[in-house]
Amino acid sequence: MATLDAAAKARLDLITENLAETLNPEIIESILAEGRNPRIYWGTATTGRPHTGYFVAAIKIAQLLAAGCEVVVLLADIHAFLDNLKAPLELVENRAKYYAKVIRAILESVGVPTEKLEFVLGSSYQKSPEYTMDVYKLSSLVSEHDAKKAGAEIVKQSANAPLSGLLYSILQVLDEEHLNVDAQLGGMDQRKLFAAAVEWLPKIGYRKRAHLVTPMVAGLSGGKMSSSVQDSKIDLLDGPDVIQKKIRKAEAAPKVVEDNGVIAMVEYVLLPAAGLKGKKEFVVERRDAEPLVYTDIAKLKEDYQNDILTPQSLKPAVTAALTSLMAPIQEAYQASPEWQEITAQAYPPPVVEKKQRKVKDKGTRHPGAQVQAKAQAEAKAEVEGEKKAQELPERPKAEN
Structure with missing residues (x-):
């Protein structure tokens, strides 16, 4: 060393x-x-x-x-x-x-x-x-x-x-x-x-x-956060309503901190980001009590395990902090026609092909129809065969 x-x-x-x-x-x-x-x-x-x-x-x-x-x-x-x-x-x-x-x-x-x-x-x-x-x-x-x-x-x-x-x-x-x-x-x-x-x-x-x-950040639905798993992540251009909806649906069992994507958001994103901006703290407002103010993740996890901090209090606080953090990104996007055009070209909406209208096959919907059609075709062939036989000239009998 x-x-x-x-x-x-x-x-x-x-x-x-x-x-x-x-x-x-x-x-x-x-x-x-x-x-x-x-x-x-x-x-x-x-x-x-x-x-x-x-x-x-x-x-x-x-x-x-x-x-x-x-x-x-x-x-x-x-x-x-x-x-x-x-x-x-x-x-x-x-x-x-x-x-x-x-x-x-x-x-x-x-x-x-x-x-x-x-x-x-x-x-x-x-x-x-x-x-x-x-x-x-x-x-x-x-x-x-x-x-x-x-x-x-x-x-x-x-x-x-x-x-x-x-x-x-x-x-x-x-x-x-x-x-x-x-x-x-x-x-x-x-x-x-x-x-x-x-x-x-x-x-x-x-x-x-x-x-x-x-470290790997747990996704909102548990497991790894991934671009390909919609329920596991929040897109950087998601609006406040979408952020709120996804955080509300996120898995966050009471007293469980392992694989808890909401706590992981605080630990790896919100607290460090607040520190970079000059004041490393995460505030949880409560309806009938004083706010909980956290400057380190260890105390937050301890309170969560002891049910002092509940999912019902944590999720709105994460929603508010994340919405505030992402606001400058979304403002920059809205102010940049160039960025919007790049987005449309980079991630075009999927092409939905129109379904071809199927022609109904009545024969498959009526029991015995196919058998009946086959019988009619055979009968017709038999009649035509007899007709042709009648039209043929009579073969001369062989002489003794």
């Missing part, structure tokens, strides 16, 4: 705050000990519309910037296409633009200046000869089993899956080298991929990187 002075130690504490895990932290420590700024990237595949879970990464990015890190945001458009065609090629470009708008708006909503961020489009370098050759090199050294295992919690799994899903893991590992970073930031669901990067990159002569692992 590198020896750090007080200033470097403070920077390290901010970099690692609220992380679930740090892989190879000595890499970050040695950079700080030298007085340099770590270069860190966070990547997002431009597939479904970003939701409130993206605040977790945004808040961590804000802390990295405050710690003097260089932060790169990778808009992984090619990854989006490779992940079982979640983003068709004709939509990828506009979805990348949409993500750039949303990510900037999230950071600005919590008071983070975005001019220090570097946005990189994956396709801007992932089609270069150097990158392509590295894909070939790594593909020759990584087995199908290992590639599938690395992306198991990221890439959509299906029977007889396309080969592109295996390439996804290889590309993400190579991004660390080609973005020239010291570390990658990502969720706990990417941990297997991070471990693969540490193992795979040295095989083709590249150095290993550190990995900053953020």
Whole structure:
């Protein structure tokens, strides 16, 4: 472990705050000990519309910037296409633009200046000869089993899956080298991929990187918050009425804090966001008692387990705080015709095909109709056969 002075130690504490895990932290420590700024990237595949879970990464990015890190945001458009065609090629470009708008708006909503961020489009370098050759090199050294295992919690799994899903893991590992970073930031669901990067990159002569692992946020319906599961998440452009409805329907059993998506929203989004804005507290108004004011999540969880804080009090407080937090994002969207046009092109409404009017088959609706029709056809054929027989000239009898 590198020896750090007080200033470097403070920077390290901010970099690692609220992380679930740090892989190879000595890499970050040695950079700080030298007085340099770590270069860190966070990547997002431009597939479904970003939701409130993206605040977790945004808040961590804000802390990295405050710690003097260089932060790169990778808009992984090619990854989006490779992940079982979640983003068709004709939509990828506009979805990348949409993500750039949303990510900037999230950071600005919590008071983070975005001019220090570097946005990189994956396709801007992932089609270069150097990158392509590295894909070939790594593909020759990584087995199908290992590639599938690395992306198991990221890439959509299906029977007889396309080969592109295996390439996804290889590309993400190579991004660390080609973005020239010291570390990658990502969720706990990417941990297997991070471990693969540490193992795979040295095989083709590249150095290993550190990995900053953020905790996973429980969805409103329990389990992982996901863009593809509507009931689990709140879209960043959802209005106040929609936010209220989704929070009201969210699973939040009394006295149960595990997999409680409403408490997770406070822990990983609302309290940290309030801290970035200068006053880290979460207020729960109560009808017949004094408000409950929380400055740390441990006390909130304790009160919830003891039924001092009830779901009936917690949900309206989360609704109010989240509505306030998201208001600047929605105001920016409403004020930007460009953003609205990008949204329409990135996420066009599904085409609903008109149902063809079926011609009624009366024969199938009347028992015996088909049998009767067959009998009539046979009778007609028999009559026509007899008629033809009568029309044939009589064959002369053979002479004895």
